[in-house]
Amino acid sequence: MHAYRCTLAVTVATGFLQVAFATMRTGVVSEMFPTTVVHGMLAAIGIIIMSKQSHILLGTTPVAKEPLNLLLEIPNSLLHMNPAIAGIGAISLAVLVVWPLVKHSKLKRIPAPLLVSC
Numbered sequence: 509m510h511a512y513r514c515t516l517a518v519t520v521a522t523g524f525l526q527v528a529f530a531t532m533r534t535g536v537v538s539e540m541f542p543t544t545v546v547h548g549m550l551a552a553i554g555i556i557i558m559s560k561q562s563h564i565l566l567g568t569t570p571v572a573k574e575p576l577n578l579l580l581e582i583p584n585s586l587l588h589m590n591p592a593i594a595g596i597g598a599i600s601l602a603v604l605v606v607w608p609l610v611k612h613s614k615l616k617r618i619p620a621p622l623l624v625s626c
Contacts, residue, residue: 555579565601567593600624 529535559578563570567590572578607620 565594565597566590567597 556575559575562582563585566585568585568588570581572581603624604620
C-alpha cells in the first residue's frame, strides 16, 4: 500500500509540474536540443530495453548485467532457450506486428498490447 501511495504522490506532483511549466511557457526550451540528439538517446534506450528483454523472451536468465554484455550474450540465450516460452514470445511479437494490418473495424477496437497480454 505504501508503494501505491508513493506512486499516486509522484503522479500528482508530476501533474502540478506540467501545469506550472505550461503556464510559464517553458516548452520553448526544448527547441534548443537538436532532434538528432533526441533520436540518438531514444535509440540507446531502445537498445538497452531490447538487450534486457530478449533474454526474458527466450526464457533464459542472463549472467551479464551491463547492456553491451547482455547483447553479446544473446547467442548463448538462443542456444539455451526454453522452446515453450520462446514460442509464446514469438507469437506475441507476431501479433504486435500484424495487428495494425487488420482491416476489421470491430477487431481494431482491441489494442494489440491488450490482446497479447490476455
